[in-house]
Amino acid sequence: MNAGKIRQILLITDGCSNQGEDPIAMAALANEQGITVNVIGVMEHDVIDEKGMTEIEGIALSGGGVSQIVYAKQLSQTVQMVTRKAMNQTIQGVVNRELQQILGRSQSMEDLPPEKRGEVMEVVDELGETVELEVLILVDTSASMKHKLPTVKEALLDLSLSLNARTGGNQFSVYAFPGKRNDVEKLLDWTPNLQSLTSIFSKLTTGGITPTGPALRTALSSFSEKRNVRSLLSDDDESFFEESV
Amino acid sequence: MMMNHSLKSRYKVQPGTVITGKWHNNHYTILKELGYGANGVVYLVKYGSRHAALKMSDNSMSITSEVNVLKSFAKVQGTSLGPSLLDMDDWQTGGDGSKVSFYVMEYIQGPDLLSFLQQKGKSWMPVVFLQLLNDLAQIHENGWVFGDLKPENLIVTGPPPAVRCIDVGGTTIQGRAIKEFTEFYDRGYWGLGSRKAKPSYDLFACAMIMINTAYPNRFAKQQIGGIAQLKAAVRQRQELLPYEKVILRALEGQYLSAKQMRDDLLQIVTRQDRADRPKTSGGSGGGKGSPQSPLNSRKQQQKQPSAQSHPSSRKAYRKHKKKSRWKEYLIIAAVLGGLYGWYIFMKIL
Numbered sequence: 085m086n087a088g089k090i091r092q093i094l095l096i097t098d099g100c101s102n103q104g105e106d107p108i109a110m111a112a113l114a115n116e117q118g119i120t121v122n123v124i125g126v127m128e129h130d131v132i133d134e135k136g137m138t139e140i141e142g143i144a145l146s147g148g149g150v151s152q153i154v155y156a157k158q159l160s161q162t163v164q165m166v167t168r169k170a171m172n173q174t175i176q177g178v179v180n181r182e183l184q185q186i187l188g189r190s191q192s193m194e195d196l197p198p199e200k201r202g203e204v205m206e207v208v209d210e211l212g213e214t215v216e217l218e219v220l221i222l223v224d225t226s227a228s229m230k231h232k233l234p235t236v237k238e239a240l241l242d243l244s245l246s247l248n249a250r251t252g253g254n255q256f257s258v259y260a261f262p263g264k265r266n267d268v269e270k271l272l273d274w275t276p277n278l279q280s281l282t283s284i285f286s287k288l289t290t291g292g293i294t295p296t297g298p299a300l301r302t303a304l305s306s307f308s309e310k311r312n313v314r315s316l317l318s319d320d321d322e323s324f325f326e327e328s329v
Numbered sequence: 330m331m332m333n334h335s336l337k338s339r340y341k342v343q344p345g346t347v348i349t350g351k352w353h354n355n356h357y358t359i360l361k362e363l364g365y366g367a368n369g370v371v372y373l374v375k376y377g378s379r380h381a382a383l384k385m386s387d388n389s390m391s392i393t394s395e396v397n398v399l400k401s402f403a404k405v406q407g408t409s410l411g412p413s414l415l416d417m418d419d420w421q422t423g424g425d426g427s428k429v430s431f432y433v434m435e436y437i438q439g440p441d442l443l444s445f446l447q448q449k450g451k452s453w454m455p456v457v458f459l460q461l462l463n464d465l466a467q468i469h470e471n472g473w474v475f476g477d478l479k480p481e482n483l484i485v486t487g488p489p490p491a492v493r494c495i496d497v498g499g500t501t502i503q504g505r506a507i508k509e510f511t512e513f514y515d516r517g518y519w520g521l522g523s524r525k526a527k528p529s530y531d532l533f534a535c536a537m538i539m540i541n542t543a544y545p546n547r548f549a550k551q552q553i554g555g556i557a558q559l560k561a562a563v564r565q566r567q568e569l570l571p572y573e574k575v576i577l578r579a580l581e582g583q584y585l586s587a588k589q590m591r592d593d594l595l596q597i598v599t600r601q602d603r604a605d606r607p608k609t610s611g612g613s614g615g616g617k618g619s620p621q622s623p624l625n626s627r628k629q630q631q632k633q634p635s636a637q638s639h640p641s642s643r644k645a646y647r648k649h650k651k652k653s654r655w656k657e658y659l660i661i662a663a664v665l666g667g668l669y670g671w672y673i674f675m676k677i678l
Contacts, residue, residue, distance in 0.1 A: 161512060165367070168508075172390060194389050194428070197352055198417040202400070205393040213505045245517045249506035249524035 089216040090174050091119040093303050094167060095143065096236055097224035097296065098126045100136040104267060105297030107139065111147030114304055121147025121300070122170045124163060126232050128156045143296075149173075156232050159239040164246040167219060168212075175211045179204060214252045218274075218310075219243075220303050225260045230290045237285040244278035257306060258284075261299035262291040268302040274310055342372065348383065348431070350418030357383055357433065364481075367509060368395075368498050373436060381415055385431035391498065392417070392430040394508075398473070398497040399434065405471055410464060411497050412437050437484045437493050445485040446542055451568055454542060455598045457485060458535070459591060460492045465531050466587035468494075469503070474526035476501050477509045478534035480541060501526040513537060513547045520555045522582050529582045532590050536579035543569050556580060571597060 093114060101107050111121040123144045125132050132140070132153060144151030150170045154162045180192040183204070193204050223229075223236055240258070247254045255274045258281060263269025271284050341362075342348075348357045357374040364371050369386030386392050399414040412434040419428045439445070446453055461483065468475055477499025484493050499509035507515075507524045514534040516522040522533065540559065541547060543566035551558050556577075563569045563576055575593045584590040 160518070176390060194419075194430075198393070198396070198419070198430075201389070201393045202397050205390060205397055208390065209394065209502075209505075242517065246506065246524050249517075249526075251505070 089218060090171055091218045091220075091307055092149070092167065092170055093119060093121045093147070093220045093222060093300065094163070095121065095123045095222045095224075095296070095300070096126060096163075096239075097123065097140070097294070098136075098229055098232065099132060099224075099226070099294060100139050101294050101296030103293045103295040103298070105301060107296040107300055108142040108146050110297050110300035110304070111143040111149075114300065115146060115148040117304065117307070119147075119304065119307055120149040120170050120174055122149035122166050123147075123151040124159070124166060125151070125153040126156050126159060126229075126236070127153060128232060139296075143300075156235045159235050160242040163239045163243045167243060167247070171215070171217065172208065172212055175208050175215065179208055179211075213250055216253045216255075217247060217250075218255045218307070219247075219257075220306060221256065221258045222268075222299050222303055223258065223260045223271075224294060224296070225262065225288055225290045226294045227290050227292055233285060233288060233290075237281060240278055240281055248277070259299065259303060259306070260288060261295055262293050264289065267295040267298040270306075342370075342385075348374070348385075348420050350416065350431075351421055351428065352418050353416060355416055355418065355433075357381070359383075366496060366498060368392075374433070376433070380436045381433050382412065382436045383431055383433045385420065385429050387429060389419075389430040392432055395497050395500075396432050398500045399432075401471070401473070402468075402497070405467065409493065410468055410471075411494050411500075437486055437495055439484045439486040439493075442480040442483040442485060442492065442538065443542065443545060445490070447545075449490075451542075453490070454539075454568075455594060457490070457492050458539060458594060459598075461535060461538075462587045462591035462594065464492065464494060465528070465535065466591065468500075469528040469531070469587055472503050474501050474503055474507070474528065475499065475531050475534075476507050476526065477511055477514075478531055478538070479511050479514050480538055483538075503527065513541070516580075516582070519550065519559065519580075521580060528586055529579075529584060532579045532584050532587060533582065535587075535590070536576045539572060539576055540569065 114121050121143055123140045125136065125140045137153065140151050140153065150166050150173070152162050152166050176193060183191055183193065183196075193201060193208075196204065221240060223233075225233070229236075244254070244256060254276055256272070256276070256278050257270070257274045258272040258278070259268050260271050261268045271288075272278070272281060342359050344359050344361055346359045348359065349355070350357075355376060357376045360373040360375055360380075362370060363373050363382060368388055368391040369384050371382055371384045374381050374383045384392070384395070396414060396417045399411055402410040403414060415433040415435065417430075417432040419430050421428045440448065442457060446457070465475065465478075475494060475497075477496065478494075482494060482496040484495050485491070486493055499507065501508050503526050505526050507526050507530060510517070510524070512518040514537045515524070516530060516533040517524045522529070524530070540562055544562065548562065559580055560577065563573050569576065572594070575590060575597060578584055578593065579590055584593075
């Protein structure tokens, strides 16, 4: 079975976008390219307003991902659960497509009798353990996020701990928005480990605007750039991974 | 946790509701909610005349995956790892075809581990942990790691009291990444190891539950964090001190199997017994005429060192005794010899 690679964008924010393209449209664009967009809304003492909530749910919905609003305290646990849940959803989607091909009808895993479902689940579990995962993390660094950033850093380190316990490989990349000069700033290029994040996060400055849409667009181009560079450098490597999965 | 509000309200099933399975057509009457976790709600249900626990979730995958674990546990002969599985099915909630997956399992009744220890007292602590380690050893032998090990997932049933693990949502095949965990009991959170499913992952959680018995409200990671904070926590509680060695070894991942940890715990418990007994019997038997053997042996033990500290006097005493014996012998021999000589002399005359 070929699940290829799983590509995700994880957006961590605490409110509504106020500049640039519509983030919901950008999320839909990502979904069209096989990239899932997950959103985590972080609260502390402040509450996220109605408008922000609608946007967070909208981004995840059109991005084919999962959204969750949490208090900063629960961020670590949530980040890893959201990532995992979205990963399983993607795998389940792939498995369902395979099932439809085999069974010829509009069958999904849920339509199988419970006894058969168990065997399919074992395949889903196996894939979740071994599939290659690419997560691009977009961190909102608007002014209101300032005191939540240490918690975000902890949560991201925790995420890399969780995902690196899997057999399959992981690649992470971290972007912050707004950046110092542009809408978005790359903090960390694709790497299997997020440890180096510790030093970068302490230097982060926060700004006023929240250009969520442009940030998502940049994140998308980062995925395609990566694919291009990868295919130029190591064509064999890539195909090997895809086959083994 | 991951429970958002819409999910919680949607599966608030009222008591009295009858749930009918789509595939197997069994009927279950909801009696009350037993609890909810990250992946669903558990209800107490009645079917026929029996009680059972029913777990439902909108996430059909997690239900299926838990059923897989329970099925695998059921294959292990002669043991009761986790609740036994009774049924798995889908419930058609409305006319629109929306459905919820659920499974039905044995209802395990009793207080959770911490409440049990609070009710029954600390003397039960080693007992429940020895039992738990036994269960863990079996789970590990069958290729699993329990994962989300915490007091809420441990029920003490009885009588006789026996620990049972009830929530297999975090149970993971060894070597894979742990599916579900709770921060306080997770070694990754404390920076003391990976989240790969290994026996030592469960043993860490087991040690954290031991610490939890002395800190019912748990505690958060401090700035120092890691082993230093946990070490300090153990040392601050009198009741944890006897188990310090076992707890620390488990926290540091030094035990490769549950059996090793169990052996160490057992050793501590039996040694503690031996150390305790003279003290308690000395206290209760302080009055006259209590010829308890431990007390006597203790007296003897006390005597021995004092005798050993004066070896010369004892030797002298023995020597003295030997000498007087010889004197006795010579006197008797001389008297008899004299009498015999006297007798011969008279005969000759």
